Amino acid sequence: xxxxxxxxxxxxxxxxxxxxxxxxxxxxxxxxxxxxxxxxxxxxxxxxxxxxxxxxxxxxxxxxxxxxxxxxxxxxxxxxxxxxxxxxxxxxxxxxxxxxxxxxxxxxxxxxxxxxxxxxxxxxxxxxxxxxxxxxxxxxxxxxxxxxxxxxxxxxxxxxxxxxxxxxxxxxxxxxxxxxxxxxxxxxxxxxxxxxxxxxxxxxxxxxxxxxxxxxxxxxxxxxxxxxxxxxxxxxxxxxxxxxxxxxxxxxxxxxxxxxxxxxxxxxxxxxxxxxxxxxxxxxxxxxxxxxxxxxxxxxxxxxxxxxxxxxxxxxxxxxxxxxxxxxxxxxxxxxxxxxxxxxxxxxxxxxxxxxxxxxxxxxxxxxxxxxxxxxxxxxxxxxxxxxxxxxxxxxxxxxxxxxxxxxxxxxxxxxxxxxxxxxx
Amino acid sequence: xxxxxxxxxxxxxxxxxxxxxxxxxxxxxxxxxxxxxxxxxxxxxxxxxxxxxxxxxxxxxxxxxxxxxxxxxxxxxxxxxxxxxxxxxxxxxxxxxxxxxxxxxxxxxxxxxxxxxxxxxxxxxxxxxxxxxxxxxxxxxxxxxxxxx
Numbered sequence: 309x310x311x312x313x314x315x316x317x318x319x320x321x322x323x324x325x326x327x328x329x330x331x332x333x334x335x336x337x338x339x340x341x342x343x344x345x346x347x348x349x350x351x352x353x354x355x356x357x358x359x360x361x362x363x364x365x366x367x368x369x370x371x372x373x374x375x376x377x378x379x380x381x382x383x384x385x386x387x388x389x390x391x392x393x394x395x396x397x398x399x400x401x402x403x404x405x406x407x408x409x410x411x412x413x414x415x416x417x418x419x420x421x422x423x424x425x426x427x428x429x430x431x432x433x434x435x436x437x438x439x440x441x442x443x444x445x446x447x448x449x450x451x452x453x454x455x456x457x458x459x460x461x462x463x464x465x466x467x468x469x470x471x472x473x474x475x476x477x478x479x480x481x482x483x484x485x486x487x488x489x490x491x492x493x494x495x496x497x498x499x500x501x502x503x504x505x506x507x508x509x510x511x512x513x514x515x516x517x518x519x520x521x522x523x524x525x526x527x528x529x530x531x532x533x534x535x536x537x538x539x540x541x542x543x544x545x546x547x548x549x550x551x552x553x554x555x556x557x558x559x560x561x562x563x564x565x566x567x568x569x570x571x572x573x574x575x576x577x578x579x580x581x582x583x584x585x586x587x588x589x590x591x592x593x594x595x596x597x598x599x600x601x602x603x604x605x606x607x608x609x610x611x612x613x614x615x616x617x618x619x620x621x622x623x624x625x626x627x628x629x630x631x632x633x634x635x636x637x638x639x640x641x642x643x644x645x646x647x648x649x650x651x652x653x654x655x656x657x658x659x660x661x662x663x664x665x666x667x668x669x670x671x672x673x674x675x676x677x678x679x680x681x682x683x684x685x686x687x688x689x690x691x692x693x694x695x696x697x698x699x700x701x702x703x704x705x706x707x708x709x710x711x712x713x714x715x716x717x718x719x720x721x722x723x724x725x726x727x728x729x730x731x732x733x
Numbered sequence: 734x735x736x737x738x739x740x741x742x743x744x745x746x747x748x749x750x751x752x753x754x755x756x757x758x759x760x761x762x763x764x765x766x767x768x769x770x771x772x773x774x775x776x777x778x779x780x781x782x783x784x785x786x787x788x789x790x791x792x793x794x795x796x797x798x799x800x801x802x803x804x805x806x807x808x809x810x811x812x813x814x815x816x817x818x819x820x821x822x823x824x825x826x827x828x829x830x831x832x833x834x835x836x837x838x839x840x841x842x843x844x845x846x847x848x849x850x851x852x853x854x855x856x857x858x859x860x861x862x863x864x865x866x867x868x869x870x871x872x873x874x875x876x877x878x879x880x881x882x
Contacts, residue, residue: 322803350806354827364825367808601804601835608803629834636843638834685830687839689800696837706784714839715791716782720741726837 309334310379311614312396312404314386314552315412316340317349318600319581319607321368323410326611326619328376336378337404339396343383344437346372349414350600352440356468365437389556391574408614411553411564411572411579412607415546415598424518430539431524434465435546443541447472451538454478454527456515458485458499460630462543466507467632469541477508477535479515479527489628489639493659494666494680498632501664505633510535514544548583548596561585563596568620570610578614580606590625590641590678590695597624623696625678629685635664638688641678641695642670653677658709669708674700676708687714693726734817735879737856737864739789743874744781746788750866750875751777754792757857757865773846778854779866780840790866790875792854793840795819801832801841801853810851818858826850 311327313320316338324336347365354360373380381398388397389411395403417433425431432443443465447453451473455462458480466476478485484495485502499509510529517528518540527537548563559565559573563585570578581603585596602624612619627640645653652672659666665683669676669691676694691708694701699722701708706717715723752764755775759767767775779792795812799819802810809825810832812818821832828849832841844852856877857864867877 348807350829351827359827365807600806601800601831604803627834629829629831631829636830638830640834685833686843688830688834689832689836689841690839692834693837712782712784714780714782716784716787716789 309405309407311336311408311410312406313338313410313412314340314396315410315414315581315583316342316344316346316380316382317367317412317414317581318603319412319414319583319610320410321346321372322604322607323412323580323611323614324372324376324378326608326617327615330612330615330617332377334407336376337381337406338373338378339381339384339386339398339404341383341385342436342438345370345382347437348600349436350464352434352437353464353468355437355440356444356465357471362437386552389552389558389577391556391577394576407576409577410607410610410614411558411577411583412581412603412610413549413552413583414603415582415596416549417542418545418547419542420544422515422518424520427522428518428520429523431518432539432541434461434541434543440468443469443539444472447539449473451475452477452536453539453541454535454537455541455543456480457543457545458482458509458511459488459543459545460486460628461546462541463502463632464630465541465543466502470505470507470633473539474506475508476506477510479510479513479529481512481514483511485509489626489630489643490637490680491644491668493657493661494637494639494643494668494682497659497661497664497666497682498635498637500661501635502632546582546598548585548598550583553579553583561594568609568622569613570606570621571613578610580610586621586624588625589623597626599627601627625695627692629688635683636685637680637682638685639678639680640688640692641676643668643678643680645670656707656709667709671701674702676701679708684711690714734795735856735877736795737792737854737867738876738878739791740874740876741787741789743872744788744790745872745874746781746783746785747871748781749869749871750779750790751781753865753869754779754854757860758852762860776842776844776846776852778842778852780842790870791838791840792866793819793836794838795854795856800835800837804831804835806831813858816858818856819853820855820858821851821853823848823850 452475513531564579582598609619609621654671656669668680670678704717754777
């Protein structure tokens with residue numbers, strides 16, 4: 309009997325590492341529908357921009373699987389989980405038995421139904437290495453590229469494609485970029501910066517029809533506008549890849565529902581990473597937090613639990629470090645306060661639109677609940693730790709917004725505990 | 734493992750540790766050449782925080798359970814299996830700053846000269862027995878020792 313892991317990215321790899329800390333013997337079988345050694349998904353835009361190669365995108369060294377005694381099935385898709393027999397079935401009807409199973413199947417692109425979507429070339433999504441490889445082959449300098457969606461994936465695709473073609477338009481249904489991680493003011497700064505690089509934006513609308521014979525030729529937007537398009541990237545969003553879990557009778561809400569040891573409602577079946585939903589402590593709601601660091605931590609807990617150890621996945625909240633055309637931004641937790649709840653929150657904001665920087669902090673009952681940093685991102689992790697640890701910010705004797713904010717703001721005792729881990733001050 | 738511990742009572746805030754850290758991580762390892770000749774300007778991986786009379790130096794704590802390693806999207810951030818030292822394999826780092834997002838000490842800095850990479854303390858493991866900051870602290874405010882010594 310073996311540990312069987314479906315998936316090959318952050319959650320899957322960390323589960324392997326975690327299992328092997330406890331159990332060095334029992335076989336691990338890792339199945340991935342992609343034909344590649346583990347690679348970093350967030351790097352696909354860097355691949356487009358020639359900043360990394362297939363080799364340097366590897367998430368772990370060449371000998372990772374051998375070193376951890378993992379048998380791999382690459383390019384094989386699991387089509388069924390047979391819970392009562394504790395088996396998984398692959399597309400080619402191979403059956404693999406598990407003792408403990410981890411579902412780390414990640415996300416898949418969300419492509420809403422659109423008129424004229426099917427049967428045309430040059431329509432792409434942008435999530436996997438394969439997508440980036442295809443895009444790189446297809447795209448030509450004189451093509452008019454349209455990207456639907458101004459979220460993290462859409463804008464990363466725009467950045468990656470920027471050197472490969474001259475004409476890129478981003479179409480977004482909302483009225484600003486990156487609406488999940490930025491507030492309006494921050495979004496305006498980022499959008500202005502990206503516009504200066506030559507990327508065009510169309511807001512408040514989306515595609516109503518894709519036209520063309522065999523290839524995409526033009527798009528009709530909901531507001532009636534018609535725009536030419538030789539290549540379309542659909543980057544509206546992602547959804548958890550829950551199909552095999554659902555048919556196996558595993559509890560799925562927005563994502564797979566797991567307990568704090570990452571076990572599903574079915575014994576010996578665990579789930580981790582973007583396929584799961586977790587409690588977002590910043591908004592106090594259960595939602596899918598499709599984030600690489602989150603996936604790693606969940607995989608670690610799942611692996612430990614599967615190998616019989618004690619581990620708990622505790623607090624999670626959204627956090628992102630990302631940059632576009634050299635403008636870095638780090639955000640975490642709550643980034644926007646609903647007008648109806650405004651009186652419960654205190655917002656501290658400093659910014660300079662010309663110099664393209666912002667620091668915004670959202671505080672509730674003397675605890676930091678979220679922040680947005682654009683450009684001035686140094687030492688952001690100290691703020692992240694304030695959210696995570698629920699530290700009373702009245703204890704801090706320097707303003708959160710100060711450029712000299714640091715551990716010096718903490719009381720001597722807190723600093724000793726936090727910073728020196730047993731050291732003396 | 735041995736780590737660098739600061740004693741803020743002895744720290745005078747002179748920032749010599751920053752200078753010597755920058756030099757130790759320069760190409761020439763020579764203070765004059767590093768500052769005068771090298772294309773990539775010397776950059777410290779240690780931060781002195783001060784608000785006189787309080788000051789102290791801070792660098793990577795080489796955490797047992799390092800958040801930066803778990804969060805790193807490329808796998809560049811690693812912990813030495815034998816040494817316990819957390820190092821960033823700079824040719825695999827893309828400068829996304831996810832490590833900066835999660836480091837609770839604010840001990841990782843951006844190096845944006847040339848290829849963007851996260852720069853951090855490596856305890857001078859490749860060059861010296863004792864980290865340059867400790868060796869050059871004029872008032873013994875930095876100690877390199879096992880925890881609890």
